[in-house]
Amino acid sequence: MVAGVASGLAEHLGTSTRLIRIGFVLLAVTGGAGFALYGALWLLAPLRPDLDPRPASAGQAAAPGVRSPDDDRSARLGPLLALGAVGIGVLLLLSEAGVRSGPAGAAPLLVVGLGVAVLWRVGDDAQRARWRRTAAESATGTRAWVRIVIGLVFVLVGCGAILAARVGVKAAVDGVAGGLAVLAGVAVVAGPWLIRTTRELTDERRERIRSQERAEIAAHVHDSVLQTLTLIQRNADDPRAVVQLARVEERALRSWLYRPDGADPTRFRAGLEAIAADVEELHGGTIDVVVVGDEPVDDAMAALLQAAREAMVNAVKYAAAGGPVSVYAELEPTQASVFVRDRGQGFEVDAIPADRLGVRQSIIGRMERHGGRAEVRSEPGEGVEVRLILPRSPAVESAPPDAAPAGSVTGERL
């Protein structure tokens, strides 16, 4: 209810919050132990991890200009002041409790307790606000200060009342004034040191985050780039292997740099790029992929991807010395198309033997089963282009022209 101690304890012990609360109240009524226990737990028990300060400080490191250092310090000094006041209150309370009891002594104690509660709450809130870094933070900042002042006044009045009851009003005023003077002295002496310490702590935390990031990058470079460079040196005699290694590493590094969140393999673009990388790795060669548009892959599109894969395999096989293979895919509202082009020898399309399973079944047959079509265009000496076209209106997809003869391959000549 006040600081979430009871519910936290209940969570920890696996009992109900209400039970814990009743226990606290019983202990409090029968001699004040409940208050003490509650306070101690409030101070010592760690906050739940979702209130962990680390994410916020990462944000701080990333955007140091968002919050002025003054705000930072005041938010951190608030709880310190509160704790100082509480300490004094407790000391007075102990010396007093030994001497006096009864209702007359209880009222000032209650006032002190109220002040302490207000101050502790401020400490809690200020910390949470710092961790959350909400936009309304500066507002909470001033509210926190108002509450600190109110809390301090409560504590001072309460202590004054206790003193007044013991030694008279005049001596009490003198005592409170003296106490304030001592506090001011302590603040002057310890203040700079406290500020410096908190600042050093912040710096250290920032530095730690930075070095964590560095370590992560170093680990990545070591696992991938350095390994590949070693392999390249070892395979220096085999140009094909060197190109292959360099290409694989380039791909990995590119996806790490430009797609830090990782590619989603269930989407068309990432799927096609993954297939190209796979074909490169298995069969060698270089495949440049350009994709326009992106969508989740459905059944027909999965078939399109598989047909594209077969076309790429053919292309890298026949374009070995003919430079890179170009793959272009475009998703339009009415159709999805993939073009695979190589710069190899090319061949007479009409001369494809009927038993060439690769082109006939894997590419043309597959496309036709899903309502699409495949065209192979080639001219000897100018390379080959395979065009895969998949209409995307649902009506066409549901009625695949499975009876279409395989001879519908268009062997256009230029």
Next chain:
Amino acid sequence: MTDDLARSLPRVVLVDDHRMFRSGVRTEIGDLVDIVGEAADVDEAVAVITATRPDVVLLDVHLPGGNGRDVVLRCVAAGIESRFLALSVSDAAEDVIGVIRAGARGYVTKSITGPELASAVTRVAEGDAVFSPRLAGFVLDAFAGSADAPVVDEELDRLSQREREVLRLIARGYAYKEVARELFISVKTVESHVSAVLRKLQLSNRHELTVWATDRRLV
């Protein structure tokens, strides 16, 4: 071409922070163009370009002390009329679009072969635009979905059907000559379509373009 050969070759300045890459380019295209200067960072590049006034600047997108975009902007601001051809390993759309929108006349990747690069330089020197397949893909992507995007300027924010066809063929890996043959048009017409697309790319305020251009990542 009957003139003195050296005079007809385009004068080129190479800007790249990797010396090995610069000397590689020099070896590959040194005979096909006239390389008049080299630079390794933004300030040096601006100084060399100001001093030599080349026809074409071959420009790396990522440079120490800024990036290729800054070089283009500073040279344009200084009234230098050299043309810029961006040359990069980066595949990131914001890099490509950023340097094009600053004023570069084309974009090619570093995997381009020597002869291709030399012909791209010549093309840019003559005032034409040079698109790599990937750049063509980016442009098609950026100008796609015109149905839902608000079109502010009909002339600048949309590609014509013909421009789309030309870009598609470039994205498929077709050379200009092949594009011309495929569409039954002349190479000159292909060039004018690509130049028109470049102009739209530089001047259009389409949301996708401005996002790509401003959303630059610091890699």
